[in-house]
Amino acid sequence: MSPTRDGGLFLTLEGIDGAGKSSHLDALEARFKAQGRTVVRTREPGGTPLAETLRALVLEQPMTPLTESLLVFAARCEHIAQVIEPALARGEVVLCDRFTDATFAYQGAGRGFDTAVLSTLEQWVQAGRAGLPAAQLLQPQFTLWFDLAPEIAAQRLAGARVPDKFEAQPVEFFRRVAQGYADRATADASRFVRIDASQARDQVWQQIDTALVARGVLSQVQGAAQ
Numbered sequence: 001m002s003p004t005r006d007g008g009l010f011l012t013l014e015g016i017d018g019a020g021k022s023s024h025l026d027a028l029e030a031r032f033k034a035q036g037r038t039v040v041r042t043r044e045p046g047g048t049p050l051a052e053t054l055r056a057l058v059l060e061q062p063m064t065p066l067t068e069s070l071l072v073f074a075a076r077c078e079h080i081a082q083v084i085e086p087a088l089a090r091g092e093v094v095l096c097d098r099f100t101d102a103t104f105a106y107q108g109a110g111r112g113f114d115t116a117v118l119s120t121l122e123q124w125v126q127a128g129r130a131g132l133p134a135a136q137l138l139q140p141q142f143t144l145w146f147d148l149a150p151e152i153a154a155q156r157l158a159g160a161r162v163p164d165k166f167e168a169q170p171v172e173f174f175r176r177v178a179q180g181y182a183d184r185a186t187a188d189a190s191r192f193v194r195i196d197a198s199q200a201r202d203q204v205w206q207q208i209d210t211a212l213v214a215r216g217v218l219s220q221v222q223g224a225a226q
């Protein structure tokens, strides 16, 4: 069996903007469904009507890093209570595009905001959740970290879509964000699954599939290459 909480699986995707996360969400969802799992596909900031309203503010309005941090954790609080916890309790797969690692990477490393404050907010929002020991934070079982040089991500995004507030940031900002992710990965090596996102799309998918099979989260597809 896969490592689960209440039979559910909490899997997140992370990386700088343009790293290629969204390109693999459909295939991941289909892969779990093909194995008979019910999948809740969601994102942060967002995932509930209120959290989506907060997302629009965070992505469009200028604000202080503290306001940004409070809003993403407020959105997360709703998202956990209304979507993530109930789905995990039902034994489902929660496939979430970003979670708290993004706050440490973007607000912490990118904006230079105090990570001790972020850790406090993380405690408030992610500790004491249903089905977990009081001291344990709700965290993803695994985080697929799409690691890509900021210069390549910027090239991929150029002309691909209208940039939002973060995507309009200079490459130096994304260097700091990328370092923030690398630090989180070092601190929680068993949770983070590093994906070399510089490879071609089908090779990136192969890395994802192989990593999740190796961790017992997915079963090998019959006839697939070892």
Ligand SMILES: Nc1ncnc2c1ncn2[C@@H]1O[C@H](COP(=O)(O)OP(=O)(O)O)[C@@H](O)[C@H]1O
Residues within 6 Å of the ligand: 015, 016, 017, 018, 019, 020, 021, 022, 023, 024, 146, 156, 157, 160, 197, 198, 199, 200, 201, 202, 204
């Ligand atoms: N492996 C890849 N090689 C080249 N381009 C890619 C690759 N993966 C995604 N892209 C392209 O890069 C851009 C950003 O990908 P996307 O999945 O939206 O990234 P993210 O969700 O991480 O911001 C898109 O235009 C996408 O088509």
Ligand SMILES: Cc1cn([C@H]2C[C@H](O)[C@@H](COP(=O)(O)OP(=O)(O)O)O2)c(=O)[nH]c1=O
Residues within 6 Å of the ligand: 017, 022, 043, 044, 045, 059, 072, 097, 098, 099, 100, 102, 103, 104, 106, 107, 164, 166, 167
């Ligand atoms: C979850 C989260 C996202 N963000 C940022 C990162 C992204 O630039 C943006 C939204 O992420 P994303 O959904 O990846 O954007 P898109 O749909 O355009 O690919 O929000 C934060 O700054 N802090 C957070 O805690």
